[in-house]
Amino acid sequence: MRIKSLFVFAVVVAIGVIAASPQAQAGVISVNFNCPPPDSDSKSFVTGTAGVIAAGNWTNTNANFTSLTLTDLKNDLGIGTTADLTATHASGGWASVGGEHSTEDAHIVKTYVDTFGATTTFTITSIPYTLGYDLYYYHDGGATASNKGIKVTVNGTDYYSHEYATNFPINGTADAFVEYHDTSESAAQASDGGHYMHLKGLSGDLTILVTAPTTSGWDSSVPRAPTNGFQIVEVPEPATMALMALGGLGLLLKRRRR
Numbered sequence: 001m002r003i004k005s006l007f008v009f010a011v012v013v014a015i016g017v018i019a020a021s022p023q024a025q026a027g028v029i030s031v032n033f034n035c036p037p038p039d040s041d042s043k044s045f046v047t048g049t050a051g052v053i054a055a056g057n058w059t060n061t062n063a064n065f066t067s068l069t070l071t072d073l074k075n076d077l078g079i080g081t082t083a084d085l086t087a088t089h090a091s092g093g094w095a096s097v098g099g100e101h102s103t104e105d106a107h108i109v110k111t112y113v114d115t116f117g118a119t120t121t122f123t124i125t126s127i128p129y130t131l132g133y134d135l136y137y138y139h140d141g142g143a144t145a146s147n148k149g150i151k152v153t154v155n156g157t158d159y160y161s162h163e164y165a166t167n168f169p170i171n172g173t174a175d176a177f178v179e180y181h182d183t184s185e186s187a188a189q190a191s192d193g194g195h196y197m198h199l200k201g202l203s204g205d206l207t208i209l210v211t212a213p214t215t216s217g218w219d220s221s222v223p224r225a226p227t228n229g230f231q232i233v234e235v236p237e238p239a240t241m242a243l244m245a246l247g248g249l250g251l252l253l254k255r256r257r258r
Helices: 002-020 104-110 185-189 238-257
Strands: 028-034 059-062 067-070 084-089 094-096 111-115 120-125 133-138 149-154 157-162 196-202 206-211 225-227 229-234
Touching: 028 104, 028 111, 059 067, 111 206, 133 149, 133 206, 149 185, 149 196, 149 225, 157 185, 157 196, 206 225
Parallel strands: 028 059
Antiparallel strands: 028 229, 067 084, 084 120, 094 111, 111 225, 120 206, 133 196, 133 229, 149 157, 149 206
């Protein structure tokens, strides 16, 4: 009887939380850096559903900037949020990978902010996900060698990766996005690298510092690091957690009946 009472209580709580929750699903804020005018290329714009976390309503913005400000970044529902993006790029460089790039996922990696000789800084403030969020940071450029390293400092912690041995396919059919990151530079140099980093359990404002490592073995010419874009993904919100708890109690009640 006590289990049944708990189950009924969980149902009531879950309904109340869902009704009170301002969001019915986890939110996603997605930003893509596209070809700037006059070189604008429609294949560098994300106009549909794309990303490791499949989401629509990407914000497409010019990859060629020395300073950038975007306010009220929209989420995957196309609704403006409180999140604001500012960025500085001393080099002001950008690059675009050739090819048709016929899928939305491939559009993400078509164009990238090209960091070399200095640090590129991205700051996102007033992120509305108060329970925390994950960061998906895309860094697939035009190279495929392990010496094309990237160092990303996120909220004070350094992460390393390099471009995967195979670029993300321009037709989107050869393979999927590969994730890799490590806090050890030497371990990253010895790895296969990846197309993106998945950094979990972040909260508050977000600061991303992008540099190209210059230590021996990373790049024999000009160190450079690509930034294709990123996704900020809300951790499960109260409604989702309430439903998960409800499901757990349901299983417990089913077992007690046996």
